[in-house]
Amino acid sequence: MNTALCSSFGSCASCVLGSTYKSQKQLKIARTKELFSGIWQACGFAGECCFFETNESGFRSRAEFRLWHDESGVHYAMSRADKKPVIIETCAIVDAKISALMPRILEKINRNSSLKERIFGCEFVASSDEVLAILLYHKDILSIKTELENLANELKISLIARSKGKKLVFGSEILNQKITVNSRILSYKISPDGFIQPNASANEKMLNFVYSKLANHNKKDLCELYCGHGNFSVALAPLFSKVLATEINKASTALAKQNAEQNGVKNLEFARLSADEFAKALRAEREFKRLKHLELSSYDFSHILVDPPRAGCDESVLNLMMEFQNIIYISCSQASLKRDLEVLAKTHKITDFALFDQFAHTNHIESIVLLKKIKFLA
Ligand SMILES: C[S@@+](CC[C@H](N)C(=O)[O-])C[C@H]1O[C@@H](n2cnc3c(N)ncnc32)[C@H](O)[C@@H]1O
Structure with a gap:
């Protein structure tokens, strides 16, 4: 790995070997x-x-990101070695279907205050044919059920949302x-x-x-x-x-x-x-x-x-x-x-x-x- 392949290499603690x-x-x-x-x-x-x-690159079929809030919106984040967040735009090692979905879903979340509020994580699973996103919330997801359903329909993906003790599935949770x-x-x-x-x-x-x-x-x-x-x-x-x-x-x-x-x-x-x-x-x-x-x-x-x-x-x-x-x-x-x-x-x-x-x-x-x-x- 090097910074040409991933600009976050060195700060994100997920990839650690910098050699060829x-x-x-x-x-x-x-x-x-x-x-x-x-x-x-x-x-x-x-x-x-x-x-x-x-x-x-492009080999990981399952990936989990923190979602970090600042004044400009919500961003994907990984952990540094000291566990502090490092904001990332892309991730070089995830499956191409996950790479393509990452900016699209984040843009939609940032445009909708109900979807954005108290979201703290996003996971992706890709198979040979499909990709699935899982959104994690620190609030009752039942209060944003319609917005989540619209998000899944607009992106034409299966979507799972989770909050404490609750789970909503839009589409199929099986890939x-x-x-x-x-x-x-x-x-x-x-x-x-x-x-x-x-x-x-x-x-x-x-x-x-x-x-x-x-x-x-x-x-x-x-x-x-x-x-x-x-x-x-x-x-x-x-x-x-x-x-x-x-x-x-x-x-x-x-x-x-x-x-x-x-x-x-x-x-x-x-x-x-x-x-x-x-x-x-x-x-x-x-x-x-x-x-x-x-x-x-x-x-x-x-x-x-x-x-x-x-x-x-x-x-x-x-x-x-x-x-x-x-x-x-x-x-x-x-x-x-x-x-x-x-x-x-x-x-x-x-x-x-x-x-x-x-x-x-x-x-x-x-x-x-x-x-x-x-x-x-x-
Ligand atoms: C490394 S995964 C391997 C799964 C499978 N061989 C594969 O290739 O997908 C380990 C599996 O062991 C299961 N597991 C964990 N603890 C177990 C236990 N004590 N007894 C039986 N299965 C267990 C997990 O649920 C998981 O499915």
Whole structure:
């Protein structure tokens, strides 16, 4: 990133790496090698750590901005390193549909005192086909319902407004996302009420990477934890006899079922359970009504796929993973990944380690690790 790409670089604390993209890539690979070299040795990994690049701009499909009021009106703002606001006109890293909408919606808000008053935030979500805006207010949004509806109609977008304990939706809060995996075009419904992969192009690369690696494995059934709206489940289901996927978020689980259906995937079942609950259910330590529609003993799992939040996996989940022949671990935090791999190294070796750059100009990096069982615990 440099000031030619974004005039706010250096003051806005969102993008922090000022070097060329080539140097950023080298930095991320070098840091990964330094952090994981001990684990790689312990897990017998001598292969190459692959790196999948992202675009340098226009890659973010979800973005949140503060809205800052001064005498000239309302402005988009990001936080500086000291959390103070820095006013921005544009953002180089957001999806082109978000970039195009940003000035249009702000202009309309500035022209309407009811829409402008006590607004404090604006979020955007873009899919391959659509863009959605979410306006955040420190006042009762029911008092400006008509103005919000007119705004959505004039801009021809779906709009959500939120204030304490209230939500209004104009249009649809579900977006349609197309992703190509193994030359198959998949169609997903995604919602801001659940997790959405923040970089659609990086997500497509991750799905294709895992798909191509698993294509050569001996496979039976797949168990997936933290499945969200079925991003990996739907894409990988054709590789397995059966797939059982679980997720804690109610909205995401409901979408996951729809996503399987609309892509004609018939060998996939979902259950709304935390990863810890599912680990207990699989060990027959607890029974859950939410699993009544499934015969757990009918599954013959050869693989487990986990994509946990930043905190990584709990001890109960790690213990469960150690029982599987093959593990696919997708991680957005190298710190928790390292901690968890130290446990998994007791039973598994690493066969693949890949980095996916989801956010250029930041220190963030997504990792995908494939592991194979080397021994059974007594
Ligand atoms: C990083 S996202 C991955 C989602 C999905 N794999 C994808 O690619 O879109 C993590 C997911 O874990 C879910 N989650 C968070 N805590 C959980 C828990 N304790 N048990 C099960 N799922 C959880 C979140 O709701 C979220 O959907």
